[in-house]
Amino acid sequence: MNNRKGTFSRGLLNAPYVIWSLVFILIPLVFVVYYSFFDLESGRFTLEYVKIFFTKPMYVKAFGISLLYSLIATAISLVIAYPFAYFLSRKKPASQSVQMILIMLPMWMNMLVRTYSWTTILEGNGLINNLLELVGIGPVTMLGTGGAVVLGMVYNYLPYMILPIYTGMSKIGQPLLEAAEDLGCNGFQKLKRVIMPLSLSGVISGIIMVFVPSISTFYISQKMSNGKVVLIGDLIEQQIKEFWAAGGLNRGAAMSFVLMLIILLCTFVMNRFTDDDEGGMII
Amino acid sequence: MVKEQNIIELHNITVSFDGETVLDDLDLSIKDGEFVTFLGASGCGKTTTLRVIAGFISPDHGDVFFDGARINDLPPHKRQVNTIFQRYALFPHLNVFDNVAFGLKVAGMKKDQIKEKVEEMLELVNMRAFAQRKIHNLSGGQQQRVAIARALVNNPRVLLLDEPLAALDYKLRKDMQNELKRIQRQTGITFIFVTHDQEEALSMSDTVVVMNEGKIQQIGSPTKIYNEPENAFVADFIGESNIIDGVMLDDFKVRLDGRAFKCLDKGFAVNEPVDVVIRPEDVDIVSPEKGELTGEVSSITFKGDYYEMIVDVCGFKWMVQATDEQLVGAKVGLVIEPDAIHIMKKSKYSGMFGDYSTFSTEMDEMEEEARLEEERLEEEAAQEEKGDE
Ligand SMILES: Nc1ncnc2c1ncn2[C@@H]1O[C@H](COP(=O)(O)OP(=O)(O)O)[C@@H](O)[C@H]1O
Ligand SMILES: [Mg+2]
Numbered sequence: 001m002n003n004r005k006g007t008f009s010r011g012l013l014n015a016p017y018v019i020w021s022l023v024f025i026l027i028p029l030v031f032v033v034y035y036s037f038f039d040l041e042s043g044r045f046t047l048e049y050v051k052i053f054f055t056k057p058m059y060v061k062a063f064g065i066s067l068l069y070s071l072i073a074t075a076i077s078l079v080i081a082y083p084f085a086y087f088l089s090r091k092k093p094a095s096q097s098v099q100m101i102l103i104m105l106p107m108w109m110n111m112l113v114r115t116y117s118w119t120t121i122l123e124g125n126g127l128i129n130n131l132l133e134l135v136g137i138g139p140v141t142m143l144g145t146g147g148a149v150v151l152g153m154v155y156n157y158l159p160y161m162i163l164p165i166y167t168g169m170s171k172i173g174q175p176l177l178e179a180a181e182d183l184g185c186n187g188f189q190k191l192k193r194v195i196m197p198l199s200l201s202g203v204i205s206g207i208i209m210v211f212v213p214s215i216s217t218f219y220i221s222q223k224m225s226n227g228k229v230v231l232i233g234d235l236i237e238q239q240i241k242e243f244w245a246a247g248g249l250n251r252g253a254a255m256s257f258v259l260m261l262i263i264l265l266c267t268f269v270m271n272r273f274t275d276d277d278e279g280g281m282i283i
Numbered sequence: 284m285v286k287e288q289n290i291i292e293l294h295n296i297t298v299s300f301d302g303e304t305v306l307d308d309l310d311l312s313i314k315d316g317e318f319v320t321f322l323g324a325s326g327c328g329k330t331t332t333l334r335v336i337a338g339f340i341s342p343d344h345g346d347v348f349f350d351g352a353r354i355n356d357l358p359p360h361k362r363q364v365n366t367i368f369q370r371y372a373l374f375p376h377l378n379v380f381d382n383v384a385f386g387l388k389v390a391g392m393k394k395d396q397i398k399e400k401v402e403e404m405l406e407l408v409n410m411r412a413f414a415q416r417k418i419h420n421l422s423g424g425q426q427q428r429v430a431i432a433r434a435l436v437n438n439p440r441v442l443l444l445d446e447p448l449a450a451l452d453y454k455l456r457k458d459m460q461n462e463l464k465r466i467q468r469q470t471g472i473t474f475i476f477v478t479h480d481q482e483e484a485l486s487m488s489d490t491v492v493v494m495n496e497g498k499i500q501q502i503g504s505p506t507k508i509y510n511e512p513e514n515a516f517v518a519d520f521i522g523e524s525n526i527i528d529g530v531m532l533d534d535f536k537v538r539l540d541g542r543a544f545k546c547l548d549k550g551f552a553v554n555e556p557v558d559v560v561i562r563p564e565d566v567d568i569v570s571p572e573k574g575e576l577t578g579e580v581s582s583i584t585f586k587g588d589y590y591e592m593i594v595d596v597c598g599f600k601w602m603v604q605a606t607d608e609q610l611v612g613a614k615v616g617l618v619i620e621p622d623a624i625h626i627m628k629k630s631k632y633s634g635m636f637g638d639y640s641t642f643s644t645e646m647d648e649m650e651e652e653a654r655l656e657e658e659r660l661e662e663e664a665a666q667e668e669k670g671d672e
Contacts (some may be wrong), residue, residue, distance in 0.1 A: 130360070143580075173372075175369075175370065175372040176372050176374065177370050178339055178359070178366075178368070178372070179368060179372040179373075179374070180374075180385075181339075181358070181359040181360045181433075182337060182360070182365055182366045183357055183360075183365065183386035183389060183433070183434075183437065184360045184389040184390055184437070185360055185389050186358075186385055187361055189389055193385070193388075193389065194374065194424075197376045198375070198376055241454050
């Protein structure tokens, strides 16, 4: 083996990724951190913008609601995805791949389109209310409620919960489950003693992969609540879009930065639950 | 100690997958405390039989009895049977101790009692020092021991072992054979052991069950299976055998290769065609004029403590094992004592085995295919020639 050549060609192969992460990840990150602490106009260091996140009621409230809704959406996704992934992983390989495609199918559609189509289903004279009217139940307000926002999150991010759990579960081979039965496990004990511990790292990944986009989402909330529910993501968008020069960029950057720290902290804590040598870190 | 009553009985068990019959009307009784081995080539249905006993497969037809009670509908977790799986199936999220403790925890045993039993069991398989190890940090042999301990700690009435030694190298396998035998004697638990290795089967078992194509070919003690194989398949599968067409002239008298031989078998019809088994080590080589049969040595191989030679007697290739060297091409005489001859009824396996032109049927098939191909080419060439004219 020519070791040096190997390293060199590997370096060459890596180059696009290095450039990619530099241009699209690292540099933007530097900007975010910079504008969190340095005033756009004066260029002076300040903690003013970061402090807003914790002191201004509007921001605190938006963050609280974001946290609440994303936690609920994550929990609902988990409750739906776990049994789904389990039964899927126990099916014949052929029907597994068909169902997997069915799950992925909506993901091929643009998220805006998907969310927008939900609004036409939920709105005052939308599909559901028309059906309800037929049986004599009167129009129910759905669009514009917190429930609609949570629904939007669950609908958009559910596949990200199913996929890692399903992957983890399909790695639990039939022999292992038979061994558990052989050693006296009934269905419930099998779930508790073998399936749950062995699918834990998939669950953790799923939680992170649903929670992170949910807490920082903005489009879903605007469409599903007609702008009535304001999440932290909406505020960031609004600040940057509408008040760019008037400190909006700084406030947006600072909020993004704090949110990022909180998310990092959450994932770090979550990852503590899994074994170090299994699954690995997911950020 | 092998007791009188049967612990497991299989009655008319038939299993098929996708219309393919895998177990065909299987009947079998296993005595309490017995060391039974299922022996057969890969794919003959050994694992399937174990899975029927463990409860992972319910047979299409037939009944499974345990201690005299029908258990067809009893789920695996309620059967007093434990399994050592083909690839061990140890739990990767648990360490050695917790793997062994698994069954006891499920059964709800008290913690200190679990600790005591698990440690005792780890002692038995010589793995006490590794109690806290993770499974993937163990060697194959160590995983094997953990699997044994994990099954035995539950004190099952029957232990099923599915080719547990197949993954181990030769010497370790020998040691583990002895160890399993010792554990079986010590605990008195009924062992149902699966292997495709005939030497392993003969050296470990009280009873050997020879299987082929989903059917039991013979059940018996290792010596019985070796000395009195029931048909050509068993004779060929267990050890080396010359299997020759013969005709039973009378009780204790058989004709083969045009010559009458004395034998110890009786109870056949007069002039009944039979298969005659003669083991290579039971044939004596003498000078041609003293031989009951004469032939020519067509090859000889040194095997360490004996020579293995192929002797051509009127076109039939005999395998003979002897301590004296012969030259290739030498004329020799063969002498066969009455107790070296074993007579079998004709079966569907007659004529398939027992001639040593080649050792394996695969080789036979390859040669046959090559011969046919050659004929075809010749024919083609002949046709072309005709066309040219
Ligand atoms: N779950 C199954 N589905 C389909 N065919 C199977 C299944 N299990 C076993 N078989 C088939 O049944 C036959 C016997 O298998 P098995 O009992 O595992 O044989 P052995 O253990 O003697 O090697 C094989 O031909 C195998 O392909
Ligand atoms: Mg098998």
